[in-house]
Amino acid sequence: MEISLHENRILVTREEKQGKQFAAKIRHYDGHPIEVPLLQISCKDLQEHYTFFQQLTNYQWIFFTSANGVRCFFQLAKRYNIDTKVLKLLKIAAVGHKTEEALKDEGFSAAFIPSVYNAEVMAKEFFHVYHDISPVLIVRGSKSLDILPAAFEERSIKYDAMEVYETTSRVDMKTRLNKTLKTGKIDFITFTSPSSVETFHSLADVEINVPIVCIGTTTEKKAKQLGFHSILVPEEFTVDGMIHCLGKYLLKKELNNNG
Incomplete structure (x- = not known):
């Protein structure tokens, strides 16, 4: 049409x-x-971010819930001189194909994308396929909903949340x-x-x-x-x-x- x-x-x-x-x-x-x-989107630079980057190999999965999260994550990695090739050792989940496009711009692709691009469907469909996935790193923004963290807690899955950008009202x-x-x-x-x-x-x-x-x-x-x-x-x-x-x-x- x-x-x-x-x-x-x-x-x-x-x-x-x-x-x-x-x-x-x-x-x-x-x-x-x-x-x-x-809205205004600003990447955040916190001391704890460096710790997350140093521990990337501890995670089985990394979840990106937005393209903004991808961009800010890799911007921080560059600032800290992190070799992002280590991500090849992890499995990556992306909330939708725009988020995956941002990943592809950085040379990576997602192993999992839900059929509907929101966190509720992402959690439901992900756990239909995957079970033993601890620990997980969630890359998110300041206004992100707690749907994924709640889903992980419900299943006793260990996770960390890395808040890489701030959303503020204009x-x-x-x-x-x-x-x-x-x-x-x-x-x-x-x-x-x-x-x-x-x-x-x-x-x-x-x-x-x-x-x-x-x-x-x-x-x-x-x-x-x-x-x-x-x-x-x-x-x-x-x-x-x-x-x-x-x-x-x-x-x-x-x-x-x-x-």
């Missing part, structure tokens, strides 16, 4: 660098992106966000994480009456908790999936209007 966004005005709330990539895709499909980055975007919303010229709002939903909800002073597009069910859950309605969720939990979902929604709407 050929996708077109028909010049719809789509609010992109993603972190600035990734938001620009999202916006470029929206333009490619004839949409009009409006960028208001509500409160400096409050004026820009509300100015954009008050124009009344937004057709859709996109959210690519629960954090982006939370930040939007805390900063927006304008009632929202347009559909929102959530990258996956975890983000959708947060949106519902905060009172959002008319939520679209793609079959594939990626930015490309979001655009495809929007295109299908618009096509169906057009067919109904013409019918």
